[in-house]
Amino acid sequence: MSFRSALVLGACLLLAACNKVNQENFSKLKTGMSKTEVEQMLGAPRECAGALGFTSCTWGDEKTFISIQFAQEQVLMFSGSGLK
Template identity: 40%
Template sequence: MKKLLTIAALLSLSACSKVTIENYEKISVGMEKTALEQVLGSADSCEEKTLHTNCVWGNESKNITVTLVSDRVTLFSKKGF
């Protein structure tokens, strides 16, 4: 029974993922970080560089990667869709 509940919880979390093609298509160059987070939620990881920040939503097999400069989208890509 415990395994069944764990599996159900994992499935519900993956079903709620905001890493979808529909949300990817809502991203645009120049979009502010706050608007981006309204679409995708908080990033799973961000790495700050000297002049930009790279953020990733999702995992190794399926993700959306966004490069931000001054808290605005400059580049974005998808993997696993």
């Protein structure tokens, strides 16, 4: 294996290990948590949308994600899919 191939493989493994969208972090979510607390745990969301004090944000991609609904910047409910 060339040095370049080893470097790319190592980078991929490191990125996979740093994925914060996982079952462990999903289990830590609680209703009433602030949006700031969630972002400290999961990082910045991929997308958010909302109106009238309600916001829905998603972390991850189409296959592996955590979706959280906030009311007044606090977790109201959450769901996930494809988590390991």
